[in-house]
Amino acid sequence: MASHTMPTAKPKLGVFKFASCDGCQLSLLDCEDELLAVAGAVDIANFPEASRAVEEGPYDLALVEGSITTPHDAERVIEVRRQSKFLISIGACATAGGIQALRNWKDVDDFTRVVYATPEYISTLDRSTPISVHVEVDFELRGCPISKTQLLELVAAFLQGRRPNIPTYSVCVECKGRGTPCVMVSHGTPCLGPVTQAGCGAICPAYNRGCYGCFGPMESPNTAALGHWWERQLDVPVPDLVDAFRGFNAYAEAFRTASDDYELRESRD
Amino acid sequence: MSTTAVVERENFEELFEALRARGYESVGPTVRDSTIVYDHIETVADLPVGWTDIQEAGTYRLVRRKDEALFGYVIGPHSFKKYLFPPRHTLFTLEKTSEGVKLVDAGDPVPQYAFIGMRPCELAAMSIQDRVFGEGPFFDTEYLRRRQQVFVVAVNCVETGGTCFCTSMGTGPKALEGFDLSVTELLGDAGHRFLIEAGSPLGEEVLADLPHRAAESGEVADAERLLEQAEGAMGRSLDTGGIKELLVGNPEHPRWERVGEQCLTCTNCTMVCPTCFCATVEDTQSLDGATAERVRRWDSCFTTEFSYIHGGSLRPSAAARYRQWMTHKLASWIDQFGTSGCVGCGRCITWCPVGIDITKIAAAIRASEEKKHALA
Numbered sequence: 139m140a141s142h143t144m145p146t147a148k149p150k151l152g153v154f155k156f157a158s159c160d161g162c163q164l165s166l167l168d169c170e171d172e173l174l175a176v177a178g179a180v181d182i183a184n185f186p187e188a189s190r191a192v193e194e195g196p197y198d199l200a201l202v203e204g205s206i207t208t209p210h211d212a213e214r215v216i217e218v219r220r221q222s223k224f225l226i227s228i229g230a231c232a233t234a235g236g237i238q239a240l241r242n243w244k245d246v247d248d249f250t251r252v253v254y255a256t257p258e259y260i261s262t263l264d265r266s267t268p269i270s271v272h273v274e275v276d277f278e279l280r281g282c283p284i285s286k287t288q289l290l291e292l293v294a295a296f297l298q299g300r301r302p303n304i305p306t307y308s309v310c311v312e313c314k315g316r317g318t319p320c321v322m323v324s325h326g327t328p329c330l331g332p333v334t335q336a337g338c339g340a341i342c343p344a345y346n347r348g349c350y351g352c353f354g355p356m357e358s359p360n361t362a363a364l365g366h367w368w369e370r371q372l373d374v375p376v377p378d379l380v381d382a383f384r385g386f387n388a389y390a391e392a393f394r395t396a397s398d399d400y401e402l403r404e405s406r407d
Numbered sequence: 408m409s410t411t412a413v414v415e416r417e418n419f420e421e422l423f424e425a426l427r428a429r430g431y432e433s434v435g436p437t438v439r440d441s442t443i444v445y446d447h448i449e450t451v452a453d454l455p456v457g458w459t460d461i462q463e464a465g466t467y468r469l470v471r472r473k474d475e476a477l478f479g480y481v482i483g484p485h486s487f488k489k490y491l492f493p494p495r496h497t498l499f500t501l502e503k504t505s506e507g508v509k510l511v512d513a514g515d516p517v518p519q520y521a522f523i524g525m526r527p528c529e530l531a532a533m534s535i536q537d538r539v540f541g542e543g544p545f546f547d548t549e550y551l552r553r554r555q556q557v558f559v560v561a562v563n564c565v566e567t568g569g570t571c572f573c574t575s576m577g578t579g580p581k582a583l584e585g586f587d588l589s590v591t592e593l594l595g596d597a598g599h600r601f602l603i604e605a606g607s608p609l610g611e612e613v614l615a616d617l618p619h620r621a622a623e624s625g626e627v628a629d630a631e632r633l634l635e636q637a638e639g640a641m642g643r644s645l646d647t648g649g650i651k652e653l654l655v656g657n658p659e660h661p662r663w664e665r666v667g668e669q670c671l672t673c674t675n676c677t678m679v680c681p682t683c684f685c686a687t688v689e690d691t692q693s694l695d696g697a698t699a700e701r702v703r704r705w706d707s708c709f710t711t712e713f714s715y716i717h718g719g720s721l722r723p724s725a726a727a728r729y730r731q732w733m734t735h736k737l738a739s740w741i742d743q744f745g746t747s748g749c750v751g752c753g754r755c756i757t758w759c760p761v762g763i764d765i766t767k768i769a770a771a772i773r774a775s776e777e778k779k780h781a782l783a
């Protein structure tokens with residue numbers, strides 16, 4: 139394996155997939171213009187969406203997409219970690235359990251019985267959990283899907299050994315930066331932006347919609363105060379509050395506890 | 408200063424012509440996304456003709472007026488700050504070449520802006536930012552090169568908004584200085600007209616280009632009366648007497664904790680404030696390391712990163728951040744720049760998504776202090 143010791147060897151990148159829709163991996167392919175630069179900077183050793191060629195580990199950088207939903211995946215992710223120097227989980231599935239984490243509030247056997255002809259062949263866990271529950275993660279890149287700009291910034295920062303510019307403040311900062319008038323204030327549309335981490339560029343408010351929370355909770359999410367305003371000023375019913383926090387990042391702690399609190403309220407009302 | 412001139416509505420269009428002829432790019436109020444924002448404007452038709460805004464803490468609604476006023480609204484979410492101190496802009500780019508590292512792109516050309524419809528509070532805010540960025544041992548060349556060429560068409564406020572309190576802050580409703588032209592819009596039976604005053608030689612020149620006549624004393628008196636009415640019709644007020652001592656002397660007031668429970672630390676208040684000036688720089692490099700870029704972008708004292716030092720954030724709680732912001736605005740700003748940091752525009756009240764109101768919090772702290780004294 140002479141190539142390992144050659145001074146010109148490029149860092150080896152591996153992309154790994156667990157329970158997910160592949161959308162985040164596709165963000166990397168979507169970097170059309172930049173893809174050549176990526177290919178020039180790293181040796182793409184494993185990338186199922188792009189090529190079937192698989193090189194053996196170890197990997198310098200592993201991008202891990204998807205959540206852990208089966209016993210087999212729970213073991214596989216430990217192997218990926220063992221093979222990788224730097225591991226980044228990418229997307230809402232990998233960082234928070236994804237939309238499939240909605241099962242965490244239900245009995246998963248009920249689903250398998252309904253969906254599969256022979257449910258006893260199905261080996262699945264009763265929870266969908268983020269990668270960080272199973273192995274140590276070096277960085278979590280949020281988003282459903284991730285932002286390709288942030289992904290490129292992260293890879294560049296990794297290569298250059300510097301801290302990535304990936305802010306943890308609210309979507310509101312991006313909204314104001316692009317000059318979008320606030321949809322909550324100007325037409326009373328409920329928006330999760332104030333409790334959601336920036337990264338998307340505040341797309342939905344720019345189209346007069348409220349934020350859906352795709353990038354998960356921001357650094358200091360005050361879900362109670364936002365929920366209170368929705369309820370009192372925007373007349374949002376409690377069941378809708380439960381649903382709002384149970385989206386792509388339902389199992390992220392701040393959103394999970396918020397939806398649980400409102401569900402408890404709902405059961406009492 | 409010249410005497411007041413009157414320009415009839417049908418001739419107002421010529422203002423845009425006169426500015427264009429002098430190389431100015433006009434920016435000012437226009438309707439977009441159910442609000443009045445500031446953007447590039449070409450003609451009178453781009454102005455919010457016949458629109459007004461109704462504002463309260465955390466709400467803003469655009470509604471139709473019964474008349475065709477051009478400036479019959481108060482202010483929206485934008486301020487002119489975005490033109491002088493852009494939310495995000497590249498300071499410079501570095502390129503690796505065979506002869507070493509090359510500096511490129513520093514100092515891209517900036518347009519020569521005419522600010523149309525600048526409210527007196529916004530004019531006051533600009534003069535505060537002039538001090539912040541332009542005076543003292545350190546000054547900001549990026550701000551100054553944009554600022555130096557600005558032509559200001561101020562518009563006095565004959566109507567006020569639900570969250571306005573410029574009277575308390577001494578910044579309106581009439582612009583007294585710092586403009587090239589100041590306009591007071593008159594509607595009613597005598598016709599749709601504009602009383603215009605020039606505040607600079609350049610303003611005089613532009614005014615001379617517009618068909619105008621001298622104002623009659625009755626018209627001047629009408630305008631004065633309207634402005635006086637506006638002065639008494641502010642939706643909010645803030646007692647500034649001893650405000651510095653009041654806030655600095657109450658760092659542990661329970662009201663801070665309460666506002667901390669409500670505050671989302673979303674940064675909206677600071678982003679809409681026309682005087683907030685905090686920024687940070689971000690350095691990025693291309694994947695191959697061949698180019699690097701330094702970008703400056705707005706920052707806010709409501710983020711965790713803002714007060715991050717080795718080991719953690721100095722202000723982890725929302726209460727501490729709100730207290731920092733408001734105390735800086737109304738108190739320590741005075742020591743720093745010799746002026747309050749608040750001009751009473753009310754934007755932070757209207758555009759706070761949960762309606763937190765700086766005037767209410769100041770009043771609550773004052774009330775408890777007065778009670779303390781009354782009991783002592």
Ligand code: SF4
Nearest residue numbers: 310313320321329331
């Ligand atoms: S629209 Fe949403 S994200 Fe934008 S400023 Fe308002 S609350 Fe924040």
Ligand code: SF4
Nearest residue numbers: 680749750752753755
């Ligand atoms: S603190 Fe609020 S009222 Fe005062 S100038 Fe800033 S935005 Fe306007």
Ligand code: SF4
Nearest residue numbers: 670671673674676759
């Ligand atoms: S005071 Fe309002 S606008 Fe400012 S950070 Fe708090 S919630 Fe956001």
